Amino acid sequence: MTGWSSARGILIWVALALAIGVPVALAATSEQLAWRGPVYILAGFAGIIALGLVLMQPLLIGGYLPGLSAYRGRRAHHWIGGTLVLAVVIHVAGLWITSPPDMIDALTYASPTPFSPFGVTAMWAIFIVALLALLRRRLGLRLRTWRIIHIPLAIVIVAGSVVHCLLIEGTMETISKAALCVLVVMAAAKVMADLWRRRTLRGEGVARQ
Template sequence: MTGRTSARAILIWAVLAVAVGAPIAAAASSEQLAWRGPVYILAGFAGIVALGLVLVQPLLVGGYMPGFSGYRGRRAHHWIGGALALAIVIHVAGLWITSPPDMIDALTFASPTPFSPFGVIAMWAIFIVALLALLRRRLGLRPRTWRFLHMPLAIVIVAGSVVHCLLIEGTMETISKAALCALVLAATVKVMIDLQVWRKRRALRGESIARQ
């Protein structure tokens, strides 16, 4: 590893640590926690961790994470996806325990809070992706079919999660929350553009070889 590569890797890990750690630290110091029970607090922090994992996923897909390229990156993406689903389960279960009527309203899209439907839609998209990933071999999903199903759901997850987070006025500090959401969107857009360009180049290369 060259000096430039090493410095780039350190910078990427540092930015990721700050992007995910700052909102968690800010939420941990929020005065609103004094009026919250331990289950509610656990549920809230599970939601913050989930958003951080949403940031990591496109970074792994695009091969931007140092030390996680190729097979290792794909395996890490699978495990992080499982951790994301688990974090959402903890988030929803904790909120259900603390206030079942509010969660019923949210899950049935009857909640008056504007952030609820976005979170519920993102949640179901996450669960669908996790279920498809578990059944992928059994269903015989080819890579092309898997991408066709996975990409739209990933967009729904990112968009729903970001809007859900931004609309909530809770323990998360505004600036660090907005920065994390902006990074999630930026990482997702970049990986989608990069992968599209890569596929076009591969298609053009294949056409060129076929003509020879």
């Protein structure tokens, strides 16, 4: 049984690595890169990595990654959240350097491209979550209050990021991009369903008492 658990754990980590690594690797082979400058390429890959980090976040907080205790999962969730913010900043800053007018239009929701408002909305949600996480103790936010704030923002982040990615016709390969987006949605839905189930069971337990 221990051997199977160990093998299962390895398979989960390998699957996660492939889910994030394959889209990045295939994007690196895109012919479109030949027409892009280094700053634009850096910005594009920062966006791809950011989507991979969005996949990791619910897996970490839900305790679905083997070998990590609940405490380590939460700590990793915090660190990955910080890395996600950094990736988004690099993504936006790189695009700003290469085309300031386009980024001004995107940030002011005036861009004619259909993917821009979804990405910008997800970006602001990421920044809000990160800021509140830093100020959570100072603001005295209890776990229940934090979840009431965090979960809707997480839904915005997932939905906005996925739609943003799917609408862009860029360097990412279509099938691997779609697969990564599906996994992001499934992971988020799984952890939210589990949190709801645990809350319901606790409520039933209190009612029986």
